[in-house]
Amino acid sequence: MAQEQAETKYMGIEQENESLTSSLPTREGWWEPFFLLQGCWLSTKMTRSVMAMKPQFHPRHDDIILATHPKCGTTWLKALAFTVINRSTHPAVASYDHPLLSHNPHDLVPYLEIPFRDLHPVTELDEIPSPRLLSTHLPLTLLPSSTSTLSRVVYLCREPKDVLVSFWYHIKTVRPDILIEFDRSFELFCEGFSFYGPVWEHYLGYWKQSKIEPEKVLFLKYDEMAAEPTKHVKMLAEFLGVPFTDEEESRGAVEEVVRLCSFQHLKSLPVNSQGVTERIGTDNSLLFRTGKVGDWANHMTVEMAQKLDCITEEKLRGSGLTF
Ligand code: PAP
Numbered sequence: 001m002a003q004e005q006a007e008t009k010y011m012g013i014e015q016e017n018e019s020l021t022s023s024l025p026t027r028e029g030w031w032e033p034f035f036l037l038q039g040c041w042l043s044t045k046m047t048r049s050v051m052a053m054k055p056q057f058h059p060r061h062d063d064i065i066l067a068t069h070p071k072c073g074t075t076w077l078k079a080l081a082f083t084v085i086n087r088s089t090h091p092a093v094a095s096y097d098h099p100l101l102s103h104n105p106h107d108l109v110p111y112l113e114i115p116f117r118d119l120h121p122v123t124e125l126d127e128i129p130s131p132r133l134l135s136t137h138l139p140l141t142l143l144p145s146s147t148s149t150l151s152r153v154v155y156l157c158r159e160p161k162d163v164l165v166s167f168w169y170h171i172k173t174v175r176p177d178i179l180i181e182f183d184r185s186f187e188l189f190c191e192g193f194s195f196y197g198p199v200w201e202h203y204l205g206y207w208k209q210s211k212i213e214p215e216k217v218l219f220l221k222y223d224e225m226a227a228e229p230t231k232h233v234k235m236l237a238e239f240l241g242v243p244f245t246d247e248e249e250s251r252g253a254v255e256e257v258v259r260l261c262s263f264q265h266l267k268s269l270p271v272n273s274q275g276v277t278e279r280i281g282t283d284n285s286l287l288f289r290t291g292k293v294g295d296w297a298n299h300m301t302v303e304m305a306q307k308l309d310c311i312t313e314e315k316l317r318g319s320g321l322t323f
Contacts, residue, residue, distance in 0.1 A: 021047055029188050040139050041197050045116055057144040062131035063151040067322035069202040070137050070195055071166035072158040073222040075287045078105035079261035081133060083190045084237045101269060106277045111134045114236040117281055136195050136315045140205035153207035158222035159323045160199050160312050161296035161305060173286055186304055189238045190311055200315035223293045229258040241256045263291030
């Protein structure tokens, strides 16, 4: 009976969503039509997933949400936050049974909206004991209601030119059937028409909130984290309420977390070089391309870089956020 009720409710959500998407602005250009949902461009499938997820998700006061625009270092942040939070049961020091050695970070920290929630309801999230470590690519405006007031959020952003390059490689690899030239992707990205974009609005939503409620939103930059990982891991631990003790610091526990979660280490693990992420369904190796800051320089002309820099500067002007 409960199952029947759940299915009826679910079908109701489905039908409602079908009519809602038909009223949204839509545009072609990527691999399938995108819809503009509250200012955020999402693929058809993701729009349906988000619409199905929002009414089903039950936020808890102690949830921790790792939020990112795609290709900003989500995999890295998931590895770091998981390791920091669970270090008393799973020390980061070279052990043979740390979960990161056998699981891709995405299989340890689930997304709210992935796998597609119209096909895979969020009940799996209800079953996770508190405090839950969850993640999303959604902008602040699309988080399920009250999530933003209840949860603590760690947001990681990245230099937009590197985001585009990373995203273009990702799409080129997962969808070899659709030929989107880099130049075309660049134009669409500059227009603000990109997956989960526009990227600047995504950043600004969390940036402004981190200024209003710094105890609720920790705003990090990939590029700064790459330059000073130890400092950022300590900041992360403090924000998450599990600061490193003096004793841990003196025996190098912070550096151990940095090493365990480093690009080179994670990339070298068989689970990441050969495995497939259960939840996302893509090859894990896709998530570990170069892990470099500034790879855009190998793909963009000086003019392209200047154009995107100008747009970024203009979009972020007055906010205090710079790259
Ligand atoms: P997603 O949006 O598909 O989840 P996400 O993890 O956010 O991807 O971003 C992937 C980028 O983070 C890749 O960047 P690149 O394409 O420029 O190389 C990937 O290499 C990088 N990355 C993954 N793991 C790490 C890590 N441990 N340290 C630093 N960068 C990493």
